[in-house]
Amino acid sequence: MNANAQLRWLDSYPQAMRWDTELPTGPVWTLLDQALASYPDNPAIDFLGHKLTYRQLDEMVRRAACGFQQLGVGPGVHVGLYLPNTPHYVIAFMGVLRAGGTVVNYSPLDAERTLAHKIEDSETALMVTLDLASLYPKMAGLCGNSRLQTLVVGQFTEFCPDASPEQAGLLGPSTDVVFDERCRSFASLLDNDGDFIAYPLDDAADTLAVLQYTGGTTGAPKGAMLTHANITASCSQLQTILDESLKPGQERVLAVLPPFHIYALMVNMLFSLRMAAEVYLHPRFDAETVLDEIQRSRITTFPGVPTMFIGLLAHPLTAQRDLTSLKLCNSGGAPLPLEVQQRYSDLAGCALREGWGMTETTTTGTFTPRDAQPRPGSCGIPVPGAQIRIAPLDGSPGSLPPGERGEVCISGANVTVGYWKRTDATADAMTADGFLRTGDVGYMDEQGWLYIVDRTKDMILCSGYNVYPRMIEEAIYEHPVVEEVSVIGIDDAYRGQAPKAFIKLKAGAEAFDFAQLQSFLEPRLGKHERLAAMEIRDALPRTPVGKLSKKELMDEERQKQQRATA
Structure with a gap:
């Protein structure tokens, strides 16, 4: 038993991995810089068969940064991304940060009143979206009638001009866009020499990179403030726990989850940049298409949510496809039923690993070591640099002993600095010694394995x-x-x-x-x-x-x- 009972998970760590390892942090755009330096001509994105290399992606990001600055983006300016899983998202996300701004993620399935609330609350004046009938009309209606004053609108097919009619219609029909002083095209945003002003980032721990709104199951959604250090620390944690499985410049990641969600943003996009992986962007989940892509493109990594793996298990083609290229399948976003985990691992021949995290922890929290035997009902042990304790449900101070159920609390470099303009909510969520009260009910065993039982609500x-x-x-x-x-x-x-x-x-x-x-x-x-x-x-x-x-x-x-x- 480790001498420090509060860090009881240390004895469960793989021999070659240290919980107290250094977690490098810095500006988020350095993830792209490092991939470019080592693998400039490797493919970075495959979108419906059209590829962009890391050199091409970096050039577009620089042009986007310059274009955003011409529209007034800089430090303290919040830019909304109302986008599905297309190259526009990657380019706009990194372009906003390089321009010195902050990204605000918007869900394409949000109701209009929720969109209006987030625009007002986050102080979003500029929004990037697509010409889809499911997206553009909502933002066009809000532009000029709210704090939102400018739209940048891309075309769904501009990064895959040879897409088939079926591919072009994956997210529904396009619609006519009215371009005027309030609305410009994504192509015009990139129509420059890429000579942007590089703002120095003196303190990654205090500089806001992303406003990520929580689900808001009760009350209005709150914006979790994620800094450059939160995001790059989470990438460092992912690098540490997956280092033996994945190799820089060699991985092919199937990205089906929408990037406006923190799990997809971190695991599919930003961690893939850190690994200089090739990311296969799929605008939506379709079991047969996913199975075909894994076999055809020799996908090595497939992050998903439990419902996706349930859908694959139920599909008759799963047993007929060659899934042997898969090295890692990871489930997050919701508890993974043990029955599903075992059946999928047996069928795919690749361990389906579960972890736990949330928006406020920049998606990382716990992981299941690759060589460890999964424990039924457990989501693993704390990631490097994170501390987890179980607090009494009545709100009293202290930590509960192994096996007793309470509220899961976590601290670490990946944990949010608080909620945007909500000092009350921040104070309620944080303990006096800097732990985040997650709202999850769980317990920890003697070896530091965490079991999430449910949400307090x-x-x-x-x-x-x-x-x-x-x-x-x-x-x-x-x-x-x-x-x-x-x-x-x-x-x-x-x-x-x-x-x-x-x-x-x-x-x-x-x-x-x-x-x-x-x-x-x-x-x-x-x-x-x-x-x-x-x-x-x-x-x-x-x-x-x-x-x-x-x-x-x-x-x-x-x-x-x-x-x-x-």
Whole structure:
């Protein structure tokens, strides 16, 4: 046992890896500089068959930086990116930072009022988007009628001019764009000599790089402030934990997750730049297309979320494709059901590894060592430089001993400096000694492995007992015909609250009734965890990233209750 009980995970570290290793930080654009210096003619991006080398990407980023500065971007200026998974995002992201500005990420699936809130709250005056009918009209309507004053609009196909009609329509039709003094084209943004003003970055730890808004399941979304040091520290952590698996200049990464999400931004884009990898950008997830790309392009790395791996497991072509090029598949963004992890690893011949992190930790938090035997229900041990402790759920100070459930708290160079213009929320989220209160309920074992049980806000109070939906979901996933499941708490006259399961069955499976499910779960759950109801549905609601979403289900049940009592 390590002498420092608070760092009990040290004994679980691989022999060649140090938890206290140095984590280099600096300006985010140095990730591209380093790739360019070592691999200038390696392909950096493959978008629908069209490739850009690192030399070409750097030239476009420099031209974008110059173009942004001509539009007034510099230190303290916030630029919004309202973009899907296309080269525009990579070029604009790095261009804004090189120009001295700050990136604000916007989800293409946000409601218009959410977009308006983020524009006002983040002080976004300039927005980059595409000519898609699903994107441009929303921003055109807000431009000039809010704080937003200028649009830069690209064409979906300008980086793949020979795209097939099917490829060109992957995200729906394009629409006519009105170019005027408020709206200019992405091509005109790059129409310069790339001679931008290079602002020195004196303190990466204090210089804001990205405003990343949280999901906002309750209340208005908050902007987590991520500095240049937060982002490059997270890349250094990823480099350390994956160093034995991945080799600079040799990896091919399949990027399907949308880049406006922190997990995709870090793992697919920025860490890929650090590794000088070739990134295959897919505008959306399609199981058959993903399987074909892995086989055709000999993909080595595929980061995803649990629903993607569930979808691949359910697809009949998975067993017929050659997936032997895969060296690493990583699941994040949501808890990974153990059943899914084991089945996918067996089928793909590549270990599906799970980690835990969140927007406020710049996506890194824990990892599963490559040579370690995964522990059922655990998301791994703390990444280098991060400390994790379990605090009492009542908010009292101190750390709980191994095995006791409490709130997961984390500190490290990757942890946000706070919430934009929300000193109250920052104070609520941070402990006196600098740990972030994550809102996740979990426990740590004697060897420092972390087990996330649930979110504090998702916890169900049944007859005075704490019931965690994830525990019930894990049990239901063991049923052979269940493909996906979400469990929420509903009002119960006797128990106060009780669990209800929403279930999607595998294609062609015969449905079961509630009594049959209860019988299946009886040996797997405690009496206090037993379901009060279930619903079988053709599909379950998802977030923009593809994670299962409980918010819509909770809203439905709340409305049912209101109608019943009206």
